[in-house]
Amino acid sequence: xxxxxxxxxxxxxxxxxxxxxxxxxxxxxxxxxxxxxxxxxxxxxxxxxxxxxxxxxxxxxxxxxxxxxxxxxxxxxxxxxxxxxxxxxxxxxxxxxxxxxxxxxxxxxxxxxxxxxxxxxxxxxxxxxxxxxxxxxxxxxxxxxxxxxxxxxxxxxxxxxxxxxxxxxxx
Numbered sequence: 001x002x003x004x005x006x007x008x009x010x011x012x013x014x015x016x017x018x019x020x021x022x023x024x025x026x027x028x029x030x031x032x033x034x035x036x037x038x039x040x041x042x043x044x045x046x047x048x049x050x051x052x053x054x055x056x057x058x059x060x061x062x063x064x065x066x067x068x069x070x071x072x073x074x075x076x077x078x079x080x081x082x083x084x085x086x087x088x089x090x091x092x093x094x095x096x097x098x099x100x101x102x103x104x105x106x107x108x109x110x111x112x113x114x115x116x117x118x119x120x121x122x123x124x125x126x127x128x129x130x131x132x133x134x135x136x137x138x139x140x141x142x143x144x145x146x147x148x149x150x151x152x153x154x155x156x157x158x159x160x161x162x163x164x165x166x167x168x169x170x171x
Contacts, residue, residue: 023083069103108153
């Protein structure tokens with residue numbers, strides 16, 4: 001079941017993000033990986049800007065995905081499922097729900113360039129890799145320069161609840 005998360009869920013969201021982010025160890029650049037992946041203070045700040053939705057199994061929050069409208073786009077933020085619940089369709093259901101909530105015409109997601117599983121997941125859902133990722137990351141995200149260097153941005157265009165691929169002319 002999907003539900004909107006609230007402040008009482010912070011501890012569960014913290015656990016989900018930090019447990020699932022262990023998959024990055026040895027995959028992303030070593031200087032970009034740390035534990036906890038998202039400290040409590042950072043999550044607290046994120047929860048002021050990002051609306052989180054969670055998937056519950058037997059009353060326990062096991063996956064989360066957030067959205068953050070910024071300017072003329074909506075960002076997908078912090079999409080994680082506990083490792084023992086991965087590959088069960090939870091991420092698919094959360095993403096479909098997030099897509100249905102999107103109020104802007106463009107939905108963007110940023111992820112590590114080395115996170116091949118995340119890139120494949122978003123491709124499967126119609127997202128395209130965008131060539132102007134440095135500009136997009138600088139315009140819509142507040143992340144360190146090093147993270148910009150090692151990340152990608154994918155997007156999908158939404159029109160009247162009909163999803164269309166976001167095609168960006170390169171060069």
